Amino acid sequence: MIEILADNPLLLLFAVAATGMLLGSIRLLGTRIGMAAVLFAGLGFGALDPALRLPEFVLQLGLALFVYLVGLASGRAFVRAFDSRGLRANGLVLLSLLAGAGVTLLLAWALPLDGPTSAGLFAGATTNTPALAGVLETLRDSANEASLSAPVIAYSLAYPGGVLGIILAIIVLQRLWRIDYAREAAGLRDYGATGEHLTHITVRITCHEVTRMPIQAWREQERWHVIFGRYRRGDVVELIQPDTVLEPGDEISLVGARNDLESTAARLGDVVNTDLIFDHSRLDFRRMFVSNPQVAGRTLGELALPQRLGAVVTRVRRGDMDFLPTADLRLELGDRVRVVSRRDDMDKVTRFFGDSYQALSEINIPILAIGLGLGLLLGLIPLPLPGGLTLQLGFAGGPLLMGLLLGAIGHTGSVVWTLPYSANLTLRQFGLLLFLATVGTNSGHAFASTLQAGEGLDLILMGGLLTFSLAATTLAVGYQLLKLPMNVMLGVVSGQHTQPAALGYAVEQAGNDLPHIGYATVFPMATIAKILLAQIILILA
Incomplete structure (x- = not known):
């Protein structure tokens, strides 16, 4: 069987992938290791x-594809991260990573550890695969096989403690501070994602003060975080337009999070316990996909749907997250929007958004290839460092930076750089699978030899302690000193370690989607920082 696998790399790849994904689906301590298990499956096969x-080409293809698509998906979140809250979170994460790199260098000099092992230890303790890839690329011209295996072995030994260290830090501190995530999330509507599921209510207008101005003016003045869908006056149901002026006795439908709906309803009138049913011969509603490239990348305010099409978007769903359709919400390919419009206009609205699932399933290969190619070229540019040293962003950093840039731009004329959410996620996972399988199999024999020799326990302990101390310090400083919400800090610390398994655990603990915001805010900067810091450790250790 070993000879068959050795002679058929493609069969070996899928054997490692299947084994790793099965292992990754096993739940331990309330979470699953997920895709990272492919690395350990590869180590197991390679040890045989x-x-x-x-082939090395599989590693390069997988890595470049993975980091480029991460950049595309995170580009706009990275730009938004430069507001006051984002700068605080990113500054905290950067200082923490610098401290982690400093501690790693001190350990390297004290024990001592060589450069490749120290860089692998740092990448494993911070659970960052692109950082490991950057180290391997720097060493790729080395004729010494041991120097190529050393960072992978150190990474593999430190990685499990890295995952567990983050989760343990969350467990300890949330119990110490007795965090009430639901209560905290109720006041965080301005973070751009709902902390609760969206719902709707019907309100009868009894407040005469509300009838003095158009409803949009009241919404802006009172900062109501809800969407007004339709209203009934007498027996007629109409869409609420920005210039609609309500009258006493009108019944209106509101969409939003429960707490926001209750506070808004208290200012308008009385909640009615029946849905606002309208005549479907005049008005209708429909959920539809955003598949039109001319719509993707534009905000709802720019689209001006009420004025252009007489339609109102009441909900936007992206992946598993619901967004309240505010004027500054930028639509992406693959979003599902819930639209209310006049029945006669519904076909026109559908054509406007596209609503083609087939179109979303088709990837624009030329655009993907151009963007990825530009990223690979960027990675070849040498970056000068003090002392005459140079670094290259390589297959990890170059595509990531280009992906962030193109993801932030969104589209150039009719060219849409981003991919639909589902396509991006699928290709991203496939790229990561290729990389982890190659790294694991190519280092498995050296990894097994290290353990058989009774070595590596020190790296396992150091990796776990380094991860726990960095995660706990970041949580403590961010929550206690910078006053960032714990809901968001769970995502920040997961993004600091670029660890999807930790993010999954964080979302389960919080019971809402707010950790995703913290994760997306710091993930790009943390990834770039760790790619550079790992290579600096490689040079200095």
């Missing part, structure tokens, strides 16, 4: 025989 190796 040194001939079980995958």
Whole structure:
């Protein structure tokens, strides 16, 4: 069987992938290790025989694809991260990573550890695969096989403690501070995602003061975080337009989070316990996909749907998250929007958004290739460092930076750089699978030899302690000193370690989607910082 796998790399790849994904689906301590288990499956296969190796090209393709798509998905979140809250979070994460790199160098000099091992320890303790890839690329011209295996072995030994260290830090501190996530989330509507599921209510207008101005003016003045859909006056149901002036006795439908709906309803009138049913011969509603490239990348305010099409968007769903459709919400390919419009206009509205699932399933290969190619070229540019040293962003950093840039731009004329959410996620996971399988199989024999020699326990302990101390310090400083919400800080610390398994655990603990905001805010900067810091450790240790 070993000979068959050694002679058929493609069969070996899928054997490692299937084994790793099965292992990754097993739940331990309330979470699953997920895709990272492919690395350990690869190590297991590689340990059986040194001939079980995958071509280096598979590693390069997987890595470049993964980091480029991460950049595309995170580009706009990265730009938004430069507001006051985002700068605080990113500054905190950067200082924490610098401290972690400093501690790693001190350990390297004290024990001592060589440069490749120290860089792998840092990448594993911070659970960052692109950082490991950057180290391997720097070493790729080395003729010494041991120097190429050393960072992977250190990474593999430190990685499990890295995942567990983050989760343990969350467990300890949330119990110490007795965090009430639901109560805290109720006041965080301005973070751009709902902390609760969206719902709707019907309100009868009894407040005469509200009838003095158009409803949009009241919404802006009172900062109501809700959407007004339609209203009934007498027996007629109409869409609420920005210039609609309500009258006493009107019944209106509101969409939003429960707490926001209750506070808004208290200013308008009385909640009615029945839905605002309208005549479907005049008005209708429909959920539809955003598949039109001319719509993707534009905000709802720019689209001006009420004025252009007489339609109102009441909900936007992206992946598993619901967004309240505010004027500054930028639509993306693959979003599902819930639209209310006149029945005669519904076909026109559908054509406007596209609503083609087939179009979303088709990837624009030329645009993907151009963007990825530009990223690879960027990665070849040498970056000068003090002392005459140079670094290259390589297959990890170059595509990531280009992805962030193009993701932030969104579109150039009719060219849409981003991919639909589902397509991006699928290709991203496939790229990561290729990389982890190759790294694991190509280092498995050296990894097994290290453990058989009774070595590596020190790296396991150091990796776990380093991860726990960095995660706990970041949580403590961010929550206690910078006063960032714990709901968001869970995502920040997961993004600091670029750890999807930790993010999944954080979302389960918080019971809402707010950790995603913290994760997206710091993930790009943390990834770039760790790519550079790991290579600096490689040079200095």
